[in-house]
Amino acid sequence: MVTIRSRTVSGGSVSGSYRFLGGTFPTSFSPLDVDFCKDTVGNFPNPNGLDIRHSDYRYAILNGTNGLAGSAEKSFSDFPCAYAVPYPSGLPSHNPSTIGTKARAKTNPGRAHVQVPVFLWELRELPDLFRTAGRTLLGTAGKGYLSWEFGWKPLLSDLRKMCNFASIVEKRKEELRKLLRNGGIRRRYYYGRDVSASAQKDVVICSTPAIVKATISQDNSRESWAVLRWVPTLPEFILRDDSALTKLAWQRVLSLSRGQTLSNVWEGLPWSWLVDWFTNTGDFLVAADNSVATVFGGVVNVMTHTTSKETISVTSAPSWVSYATRVGLWETKERFVVSGTSLTASMPFLSGRQLAILSSIWAVKTDLDRYKRNYRR
Secondary structure (H helix, E strand, C coil): CCEEEEEEEEECCEEEEEEECCEEEEEEECCCEEEEEEEEECCCCCCCCEEEEEEECEEEEEEEECCCCHHHCEEEEEEEEEEECCCCCCCCCCCHHHHHHHHHHHHCCCCCCCCHHHHHHHHHHHHHHCCCCCCCHHHHHHHHHHHHHHHHHHHHHHHHHHHCHHHHHHHHHHHHHHHHHCCCEEEEEEEEEEEEEEEEEEEEEECCCCCEEEEEEEEEEEEEEEEEEEEECCCCHHHHCHHHHHHHHHHHHCCCCHHHHHHHHHHHCCCHHHHHHHECHHHHHHHCCCCCEEEHHHCEEEEEEEEEEEEEEEEECCCCCECCCEEEEEEEEEEEEECCCCCCECCCCCCHHHHHHHHHHHHHHHHHHHHHHHHHC
16 A cells, blocks of 8 residues: 655754843753655555655854843853754755656657757858848847857857767667667766855844844755666667667767657747747657657656755854854755656746847847838938
8 A cells, every 4th residue: 555654853952041130031942953754655666756854953052141240240051042944045946847858858868969950951041150240339249149159159069069970879879779688778867956045144143131143144055866767669670780770870869860850840940949948848859759768667756955054153242252153954855756758837047148148139139120210211
């Protein structure tokens, strides 16, 4: 019987007090450490989701006395006045289905190395790459940048890739041999690491019996990767026919097979690059191509490791107060089971390159509109 279970373990406490106006004021907090685990039992050997979380709360502890007596006494005795409660913030949006689709697209044994049909289609624009002059300085700069990003840069990249065409085909042949000989291949795709940081200065963490200020800073990171297994959909005789294996390898490497037609058409469409900024259509078309291999069980295991550290550093306090820097930790390890063939859309954080492209398009359009207005006059 398949059962989803959850367990939580917590412990630890901190206590202290302060004296003010002749009175003693004790305080305590718990728990300091919380561990949580959510998993699935009774479903072996199928892949299952996993959620492990650890929280480590650390309080800023104050000690010291002003040396006076009676109602004038002010003192701390292991007093916990503020605690680090880290929780990741400022990280980009995270969609396991998008990562799964990207992993399938990047590890598919039938993936293309160079899309020759798209390359040949784009060669028609080559003469215009030599005419980058606009009608104003702004237009010239914008058109020049766009010519580089969408003309020269991909052209030179494709030419560079085709220079080592023979070695790429041999590597793909070896990959296909392993796929057929072993009945499948396991692949791990590293999606990337996201980081963010923030800081709050001059935060009052204690006001009685003394004012204590601190800087509370937070550092967050998240790593994501995917693991999947491909099983062949090819006939086994190809393994015994080297010429057939060679033909299959170079067709796939150059994106000349029928199974890659949709991907070629998509990449050749105007503005498809802009759509791919906000959707995963391009990856989806490659991931969904099962003419060489398919994902075992139809699932991709997506893993993420997220950490958040919050640091409390006292910056202002009376001379008689002693303190130490405290660091709290929040950590999660998660596994998501996804299909890897999902169309998703998102509103991403645009990179500097993407913003530069949009700015150049605006500059060229502004230059053209100004020319049209002047021409009508």
